[in-house]
Amino acid sequence: MLAASASLLAVAPAHAGDLATTAAALRDKALADSTAWDVVESLTTEIGPRPTGSPAAARARDWAVAKFKALGFENVKVEPFETRSWLRGQESAEVVAPYPQPLHILGLGGSAQTPKGGLEAEVALFKSLAELQAQPPGALTGKIVVVTEKMTRTMDGSGYGAINPLRTLGPIEASKRGAVAYLHRSLSTDDTRLPHTGAMRPWGDVKPIPAAALSTPDAELLEHLAARGQPVRIKLSMTSTVLEKAPAWNVSGEIRGSEAPDEVIIIGGHLDSWDPGTGAIDDGAGVAITTAAAKLIGELPKHPRRTIRVVMWGSEEQGGAGEAYAAAHKDELPKVVLVGESDEGAGRIWKVALPKGAAGAPQMKTFASVLPPLKAFVADDPSRFGGSDVFPMVMAGAPVVDMQQDASRYFDWHHSADDTLDKIDPGEMAQNVAAWASFLYIVADSDIDFRALSAEAK
Incomplete structure (x- = not known):
């Protein structure tokens, strides 16, 4: 089946009317593709933890630019902003009595x-x-x-x-x-x-x-x-450094649309992390999943109609990235087709929440038809949040998708020294890429209007 899917990708034009056939082929190719794993392995091995305001955050910015270019993305941009940063110093605590x-x-x-x-x-x-x-x-x-x-x-x-x-x-x-x-x-x-x-x-x-x-x-x-x-008495010692205006960066790359490049789908994950671990599940995984999904679509013989933009947001944990991005792109908002963020590790996607009124659209029924092999389904309830970095755009009116991952074990490791690469299952990560890639392709190569669907559903 994988061989047949790969063959189909080689001949199916990206503008073909059969969205389901190409979406299913993308899904199957994603399940055997190692790009997401390679991306998160590179980020955690070469950069490691990336707190906002740290030297590692600047190295991560440069890594992101190089990675986008190496994977064939166009219009790679670095958008600087400033935000408050807290950096950890020496810490200790002990019970001294009884x-x-x-x-x-x-x-x-x-x-x-x-x-x-x-x-x-x-x-x-x-x-x-x-x-x-x-x-x-x-x-x-x-x-x-x-x-x-x-x-x-x-x-x-x-x-x-x-x-x-x-x-x-x-x-x-x-x-x-x-x-x-x-x-x-x-x-x-x-x-x-x-x-x-x-x-x-x-x-x-x-x-x-x-x-x-x-x-x-x-x-x-x-x-x-x-x-x-x-x-009970405790002795506590803590030091830290605060930067009121720390430099930070949102880095993005695009799979440019072939017919309506000004209509943009914005997805991504956050590049920053906390310092105890290496930021593998939070959120190297989300960066890797969305990058890999867009790359697969970019390898089609012809790009889909609309542009897919992947953003690696530079300060989610300590805030500021989503607000800075929304402000910088406020004039573009009417042309933003959809936003979404992967930021809950690499556990398999089990449910997809769509914008209000969208589940009954033919294009989304097509998407629902390619989900069963992934053991996922389209939710009855509409999407609401989507992720901290995209939420400012959602509040400004952008439609949002919420790919809900299995978080059963995510909070065993989240924000701790255990947030490391070994916690990622490559197969579950590939399932994420498969869901994102099939969904993104259908949205990008169709004329679905989530805003209109939402208005009709009111």
Whole structure:
């Protein structure tokens, strides 16, 4: 079947009326193609972790330009912008009473430093963020707040969304009540002593305090210590560097449309990462998947009607990339056919959410017909989010697709030292490329109008 598919790709013109035949051929070729794996292996091996504002981020920019050109993309662009960056320094934590023990932590993006030499204070432990928020102002003065709320493992990632305020909002809530530091159980489904970092919300008018994530076993250790009824004291030392205007870059390349090149489909992943691992699943995988899908379409004898643009966004983890891109391309927005982002690892795609009103369109029925071999289906509910980097364009009116991946194990590794290449299954990654490639081809080589379909569905 793969041989037949490859033969079909060699002879089928990209402007052929039979979208299903070419889409299916692209799907089957993608399942045997190693481009995505080669791209993420290159990124993680040659660049490694890529925090915004770091020297590695600049190296990643140059890597992206070279990779796009090597893979045959046109109109390769580097679009600079500035954003705030937080860079990790030395960090340590330990229980000093009643029973001395080391703790494993990772500072949160945006955390304040401890005083020189660290700080030591008694713990106020809560089992949930709601318990912390129930405390009155001043009730936690001088305490290190610890919240040990657990994350639920889910296939669709909803467990992460539900508990996300524990990291993003928790430090602010603790500071409002007088705490001198904040620790929370990692937003993770793992059972290792590797903590999981991530960004928090801006402090606003609230006094910044040191804030960090605990490994999940260490959060449970603190629960056991607190249950003994004796005061628990922790010593914490954290340093960091803040760049208020760090340089960052969005890098893009195109498979130019053959008949309507000004009509653009914008897809991609984010090039930046957190620092503990090598950024393989978050989001080297998304960069690789979308790049590989577009490259396969670019190898057709004739490009599809519309342009496919792949963007490697330069600062998703600490913010700014999506907003900068939307602002720079605001005049182009009416011609943006669709946007989408791959940013949940490399687990297989199991469900595809389309713009409102699109599922019944002939072109999308054609897409649905090529999905069964991939064990995926078109969702009943419409797409809403699509990804942090494309969401500013969605808010401005761009239609969005949401390729929903199996996130059952994603949060075992996300934002931790375990975010490494070995966590990617090449077969599951290829399945992602197959879904993206078949979908993109059908949208790019047809005249489907998602905006009109959405308006009709209201």
